[in-house]
Amino acid sequence: MKSSVKKILSSAVLGLSLLAAGGAQAADPFKIGFVYVGPVGDHGWSYQHDQGRLAVEKHFGDKVETTFVESVPEGADAERVIRNLAKAGNKLIFTTSFGYMNPTLKVAKTFKKVKFEHATGYKTAKNAGNYLSKTFEGRYVAGFVAAKMTKTNKIGYIASFPIPEVIRDINTVQLALQKYNPKAELKIIWVNSWFDPGKEADAANAMMDQGVDVILQHTDSPAAMQAAERRGIYAVGQASDMSSFGPKAHLMSVVDDWSALYIRKTQEVMDGNWKPENYWGGMAEKDIIIPAFTNMPAEIVKEAEQLVADITSGAFFPFTGPIKNQKGEIMVKAGEKMPLNNLKSINWYVEGVPSTIPK
Amino acid sequence: MFLKLQPRGGASATMSYLSPLLAGVLTLLTGGIFFAALGHNPIHALSVFLIAPVSDVYGIAELCVKATPIMLCAIGLALTFKAQVWNIGAEGQLLMGGLAASAVALQLLDVETALALPLVLFSGMLGGAAWAVLAAWLRNRFNANEILTTIMFNYIALYLLLYFVHGSLKDPQGYGFPQSALFADSALLPILIEDTRLHIGILFALFAVVAAWTFLSRSFLGFQIKVLGLDSNAAKLSGFKHKRLVILVMLISGALAGLAGAGEVTGPIGQLIPSISPGYGYAAIIVAFLGRLHPVGIFFASLLMALIYMGGELAQIELKMPLAVTSLFQGMLLFYLLACDVLINFKIKLAGSNTQVENV
Numbered sequence: 067m068k069s070s071v072k073k074i075l076s077s078a079v080l081g082l083s084l085l086a087a088g089g090a091q092a093a094d095p096f097k098i099g100f101v102y103v104g105p106v107g108d109h110g111w112s113y114q115h116d117q118g119r120l121a122v123e124k125h126f127g128d129k130v131e132t133t134f135v136e137s138v139p140e141g142a143d144a145e146r147v148i149r150n151l152a153k154a155g156n157k158l159i160f161t162t163s164f165g166y167m168n169p170t171l172k173v174a175k176t177f178k179k180v181k182f183e184h185a186t187g188y189k190t191a192k193n194a195g196n197y198l199s200k201t202f203e204g205r206y207v208a209g210f211v212a213a214k215m216t217k218t219n220k221i222g223y224i225a226s227f228p229i230p231e232v233i234r235d236i237n238t239v240q241l242a243l244q245k246y247n248p249k250a251e252l253k254i255i256w257v258n259s260w261f262d263p264g265k266e267a268d269a270a271n272a273m274m275d276q277g278v279d280v281i282l283q284h285t286d287s288p289a290a291m292q293a294a295e296r297r298g299i300y301a302v303g304q305a306s307d308m309s310s311f312g313p314k315a316h317l318m319s320v321v322d323d324w325s326a327l328y329i330r331k332t333q334e335v336m337d338g339n340w341k342p343e344n345y346w347g348g349m350a351e352k353d354i355i356i357p358a359f360t361n362m363p364a365e366i367v368k369e370a371e372q373l374v375a376d377i378t379s380g381a382f383f384p385f386t387g388p389i390k391n392q393k394g395e396i397m398v399k400a401g402e403k404m405p406l407n408n409l410k411s412i413n414w415y416v417e418g419v420p421s422t423i424p425k
Numbered sequence: 426m427f428l429k430l431q432p433r434g435g436a437s438a439t440m441s442y443l444s445p446l447l448a449g450v451l452t453l454l455t456g457g458i459f460f461a462a463l464g465h466n467p468i469h470a471l472s473v474f475l476i477a478p479v480s481d482v483y484g485i486a487e488l489c490v491k492a493t494p495i496m497l498c499a500i501g502l503a504l505t506f507k508a509q510v511w512n513i514g515a516e517g518q519l520l521m522g523g524l525a526a527s528a529v530a531l532q533l534l535d536v537e538t539a540l541a542l543p544l545v546l547f548s549g550m551l552g553g554a555a556w557a558v559l560a561a562w563l564r565n566r567f568n569a570n571e572i573l574t575t576i577m578f579n580y581i582a583l584y585l586l587l588y589f590v591h592g593s594l595k596d597p598q599g600y601g602f603p604q605s606a607l608f609a610d611s612a613l614l615p616i617l618i619e620d621t622r623l624h625i626g627i628l629f630a631l632f633a634v635v636a637a638w639t640f641l642s643r644s645f646l647g648f649q650i651k652v653l654g655l656d657s658n659a660a661k662l663s664g665f666k667h668k669r670l671v672i673l674v675m676l677i678s679g680a681l682a683g684l685a686g687a688g689e690v691t692g693p694i695g696q697l698i699p700s701i702s703p704g705y706g707y708a709a710i711i712v713a714f715l716g717r718l719h720p721v722g723i724f725f726a727s728l729l730m731a732l733i734y735m736g737g738e739l740a741q742i743e744l745k746m747p748l749a750v751t752s753l754f755q756g757m758l759l760f761y762l763l764a765c766d767v768l769i770n771f772k773i774k775l776a777g778s779n780t781q782v783e784n785v
Contacts, residue, residue, distance in 0.1 A: 105748060135741045136748045139703035142693035145622070146487050147738050154742050164602060165698060176620075188600050227699070228591055230601045258587055411600040424591065 096158075096336055098122065099151035100134040101144070103163035104261045110286025110305040111260060111322070112136065115162045115185075117306075118324030125329045129336075140165025145172055152177040158335045160328065161185065164229070170194060181335050186231065188410070190342045197327060200348030201231065202238040202409075203377050204320030204356055205282070206384040207370055208302040209242025211317050211359070212250070212280040214366045215300055219250045222273035224283040224290055226260050228423050230412050232284050237416045238384045239282060244418055253278055254421055263289035274299060280317070291315060300361065307357045317362060318370070321355045346406065349378040385409060390417040427776035430767065440769045447768070448761035455761075456754055465744055473743045474736035474754065484735070486621035490693055491731035494519065494685035494702070496630040498709035499727055500637045501678030503718040507641070508674045509654040514560060514575025515682040516706025517582035518553035522683025523690045524586045525552025527697035530612040530690070531594060531605055541611040546687050553683015554676050556582060561675035565668040571675075579706070590699050605697035614692045626688035631724075633681055638720040650674060682706060715762055733758060 100119050104112035119132050133156065138147050144166050151159050152173055158181045161170045167187035174182045174194040182194040190196055212221045223239065225232050236254065243250045253276060255269040266285050270293035273281060281301040283290045288311035294301035295312035303309065303319030327347060334340035347353035356374060359367045376382035387398035391414050398404045415423060456474075457467035479485050498515040505512040526549030533541045560578055563569040587603075596606040614624035641647040653660040653670050661667060689701050712730050716722030737751035 099742075133742055133745060135738060138738075140700045141698065141703055142490065142622075142689055142701075143703060143734075143738075145693065146491075146735070147742075149483075150739060150742055165604075165700065168607070168696070188602075227603060228601075229603060233601075258584075413601040 094155075095129055095131040096126070096332070097154070097156040098130055098132045098332060099148075099154070099156035099159040100132065101138050101147055101151070101159070101161045101163075101166060102134060102136040103138060103140060103165070104286065105136050106134070108261050108286050109288050109308065109311075112162070112286075114306050114322045115160070115324055118328040119160075121325035122328045122332050126332065130332065138166075145169035148173045148182075149176070152180045157181065158183070158332060158340075160331075167196075181331075181340050183331055188344070190344060192342065195342035195345065197343075197345040197347070198231075198410075199322050199324075199353045200346060201284075201320055201322070201354060202235050202384060203348040204354045205235040206238045206242050206377070207356060207373050208282055208318060208320055209239035210246050210373055211362065211366065211370055212239070212282060212300075212302065213243050213245075213247035214369075215317060215362055216247065216250055216280050218277045218279045219247065220273075220276065220278045221250055221252050222270070222278035222281040223252055223254045224266055224269045224273075224281065224285050225254055225256050226285050227258060228256070230410060233415065233423060234409060234412050235284055236419060237412065240416050240419050241384060241389070251420055252418075254419075256424055257285060259285065261286045263287040266290050267293045270294060270301075271297075288312075309358065309360060314361060316360050318356050318359050321357060323353055323355050326352050346410075349374065350380065391415065392417055392419065392422075428773050429776045430771040431774045433770055433772055436769050437772075444765040444768055445762060448758075448765040451761045451765070452758045455757060459754070459757075463746075463750065465746075470740070470744055470746075473739055474751075475732065477739050477743065478732060478735035482618065483621050486618055486623035487735060488728060488731050489627045490622050490624070491734060492727040493624075493626045493630045493692075494689055494705040495709050495712055495730055496723065496727040497626075497633055497681045497685035497688070498706050499712040499716065499723045500630075500633045500720060501681035502709055502713040503716070503720070503723055504637060504641070504650065505674045505678045506713060506718055507654045508650045508670060509657065510561075510564075510671055510674055511572045512557065512560070512575050512675060512678050513572055513710065514557060514578050514706070515678070515685075515709050516702060516704065517575065517579035518556045518679045518682035519686035519689075519702055519706050520579075520582040520586050521556040522549035522553035522686030523697065523701045524582075524589060524686070525549055525683070526687035527594060527605055527608075527690050528589070530608045531697070533612055534606060534609050536609070537611050539611070541609070542614070542691070545612050545691055546684060549687020549690075550680040550683045553686060554680040557675040557679025557682070558672060561672045565671055586697075586701075587699055590697055594697055596696075603699050607696045608691060612691055613695060614688060622693050624688070624692040626692050629684060629688065630727075634720045634724050641720070646670075646673070682709075711759060715759065717766075729758075 102112040102115055106112055106116040119134060122130060123132055135147050138144055140163060148161060148169055160183045162185045164186045167184055167189055170182050170184045171189055171191055171194055174191050178193055184196045186198050187196045223236060240252060253273055257265040257269050259265055266287050266289040270281055270290040274297050279299045281290050281294050283304045286305050288308045291301045291303055291308045291312040294315040300317050301312055301315045302317050305322050307319045307321055309316040359370050383403050385404035387402045388396060388400040389398040391397050394417060456471060460470035461467045479488050498519060502512055502515055526545045529548040530545045556578060560571050560574045563574050564571045591603045594605045596604055614626055617623045617625060649665045649670055690697055694701060708730055712723060712726045716726035733755045737755055740746045740751045
């Protein structure tokens with residue numbers, strides 16, 4: 067008995083030191099690590115990244131082995147977790163929240179043979195790329211649907227933090243409202259969190275008390291969808307397909323689908339032709355999908371599907387001028403498309419958004 | 426057959442040493458059974474949790490990095506708890522310390538001076554102390570319950586930090602993302618061991634442990650604090666200045682928490698970000714009681730707390746356990762440790778038996 071205990075202990079220690087040495091044998095699977103900011107069960111952001119991880123496992127089978135660490139705080143802890151994943155022999159590591167950017171780059175400096183992919187940031191290194199999805203394309207369609215479905219002309223928007231991604235998406239919704247229902251007005255509530263079901267539900271209820279009858283969200287829990295279902299109004303899901311949380315309330319969901327990207331990146335690293343890039347994919351790349359339009363008349367579905375087709379083919383780009391800022395100054399000239407780099411760092415609202423960006 | 430607790434009529438010296446041991450054994454046993462039920466080799470799982478995180482120099486360094494802010498906060502909290510001042514606001518004081526330190530560090534981006542770091546750290550202590558003294562003043566002046574005010578101040582501190590990190594302290598070259606510029610090297614804590622993140626903050630924490638110990642057991646002020654906690658009327662009769670003591674303990678506690686916050690932004694993080702603390706100020710409350718409000722106890726309790734955090738991360742990586750399982754194990758350990766302390770003052774009896782309570 068005692069010797070078997072010893073054996074297990076020593077094999078555990080040996081195993082750990084082997085992993086630490088990164089000594090992978092030929093038959094070993096290709097190891098991929100994932101760092102999530104929320105729990106995999108958030109049914110939003112982290113859940114979708116985990117779906118991407120599962121798609122990689124399904125695609126490559128025994129050839130890969132994946133590991134994830136969930137609810138990793140975006141502070142001093144992130145660097146240790148990323149480093150431990152690298153030490154454990156992972157050759158490709160996805161860090162899936164903005165706050166992991168500097169920790170990722172610090173670890174990338176030490177582990178030069180490991181490839182890193184960071185979501186939503188802007189820094190790159192020789193062995194670290196970043197990626198992002200064009201949520202604004204889906205959000206434009208959500209703005210169109212909201213414009214058509216509202217009766218009170220009050221659209222609610224639950225926002226997380228005033229960063230470019232969120233400001234961009236508020237702008238794209240406003241552009242859609244201007245075009246399809248100029249009378250509709252946006253009501254924005256900042257909850258200062260990506261995932262806080264309590265606060266998100268409070269925000270939804272407060273907006274419904276003010277007469278809002280379509281709720282959009284740039285936060286990750288289905289709480290707002292559930293609140294809308296209870297009070298008999300409409301809502302648009304975010305990050306994952308939230309239709310099951312509001313059978314009568316759900317109009318559509320702007321879904322992040324990371325499967326194609328994660329499979330491609332894994333293949334590239336396995337084949338040895340991975341390069342760091344600033345990747346930004348949308349509907350054309352199948353990174354942003356809208357699984358279904360529900361609870362709306364057939365003609366609106368038809369129009370919405372046409373819009374999706376036009377954005378996918380590139381026939382229509384939501385940020386096409388003329389676009390003015392809140393002071394009425396022309397920011398994008400008529401007929402011109404806003405350059406992607408300007409979109410990436412956008413920090414102003416388009417004309418018509420009835421509030422200011424919180425400081 | 427039912428069990429009941431019977432007062433011992435005094436603390437048992439043997440049990441005060443045995444109870445942590447008993448808790449350890451119970452944790453290992455339940456944890457082992459639990460991991461086995463989940464299909465893991467229990468001994469391997471426990472070693473990943475408790476040994477693997479500190480199996481190399483980097484791991485030990487990380488243990489200290491993680492324990493430093495908890496230790497600093499808990500030492501300060503223990504001081505206030507001893508005086509029956511219930512400071513629940515270490516989190517807010519830590520955040521204010523981090524914010525103040527960052528504000529100063531960002532003014533010194535291009536200044537290469539040896540004075541930069543002391544100045545930054547001192548601002549952090551000042552920020553934390555000011556936040557704590559505010560609550561002490563409210564208690565002294567308006568009799569406001571410090572449990573409530575310090576909790577509320579935690580939220581205010583968090584939103585103040587968010588206000589600045591989204592506003593005036595934001596990196597102008599940061600594409601609008603909520604984080605400050607990276608601090609200059611002169612404002613960063615020196616690293617003790619190369620290729621690790623072990624910074625001199627741990628020395629501050631160790632100094633705080635020794636200083637708090639000496640202060641409580643050797644100084645007259647420390648004696649006054651203990652008397653105040655044990656019997657405030659006796660303290661009053663002896664002519665101790667009650668309100669001044671409240672201010673003093675809160676000042677020290679806030680300054681230590683502020684230093685913890687300053688140590689995080691100038692240490693492992695290196696810039697101001699929205700989430701500089703994953704709840705160190707709250708963890709410190711558990712650690713303070715786990716260490717029985719004694720500086721040396723707190724030293725070990727913070728290391729243990731840091732270890733089980735790191736073990737939880739490794740268990741996810743090595744054993745592919747979900748976070749819920751690792752958190753459950755952490756909760757179990759803390760539960761046993763605190764629950765076994767009951768045996769210091771009580772003994773277990775069968776409900777039927779009628780033994781007399783021993784005389785006090």
